[in-house]
């Protein structure tokens with residue numbers, strides 16, 4: 447058995463997995479001959495220390511990249527499977543700050559609450575975009591928390607797309623842990639501090655991009671993100687990933703500058719995509735540029 451098969455054999459499917467699979471099937475069937483389909487993964491995975499989890503390690507990601515990119519894919523006519531970390535940043539809602547909700551509401555005759563006119567003007571275009579997407583059923587919301595939940599749903603989505611919509615796009619922006627604690631090494635209950643300092647051994651997660659590209663979704667257009675903090679390592683690591691897994695595109699980004707620039711790395715070239723000063727002043731999001739470029743490459747791929 448391959449390491450990745452072993453991983454799935456040892457880690458149980460997430461709660462509601464069968465329902466998610468049924469939703470995926472239905473979503474793909476509706477959209478396959480109507481719209482291009484993208485899977486966008488977003489947010490960080492957790493790795494629990496205990497089965498009844500009190501403590502866990504987390505991967506850095508707010509989910510902004512995935513949520514913003516989802517909106518841009520939707521605006522390009524895509525149907526999007528938004529596989530995201532529960533309670534991370536989400537499309538549309540990300541523009542509204544819940545802290546100001548109570549200030550934005552005012553009471554009208556009859557005791558009803560409504561948004562003040564200033565806030566209404568801000569919310570209205572977002573609400574309209576959301577309502578249009580919803581009426582066309584163009585977004586499927588799937589959530590994960592742990593690494594294992596994420597991997598189960600990633601495999602199910604990839605296999606479903608391969609079967610129903612083999613020209614679909616995978617846009618893997620989630621920040622996925624490389625380390626985990628296997629089930630048989632995991633404490634069942636809260637680890638007690640009375641036993642003294644804690645030493646934890648984190649094991650390596652099998653590289654799932656390998657079966658994803660070669661077994662689960664060999665015909666799909668696969669875009670992965672590579673996150674580094676050391677500028678000197680970024681291109682080398684992105685190129686290495688592309689060579690190893692042979693997918694279509696790696697988008698490299700540094701934690702420190704990820705909102706302003708990314709590097710597109712393919713087999714043939716690497717090119718920097720950076721917000722210009724006027725774009726920064728206009729508050730253009732880099733995801734708008736990333737998605738424009740990815741959509742153009744995906745369209746080319748679909749033609750052949």
Ligand code: 9Z3
Pocket residue numbers: 489506507508509510511512618619620621622623670671672673674699701704
């Ligand atoms: C990314 O590199 C994303 O762009 C960010 C987005 C997580 C930096 P935010 O959610 O940040 O907007 O705050 N995602 C991929 C991270 C990752 O785990 N990649 C793996 C790796 O680098 C390969 S698939 O080894």
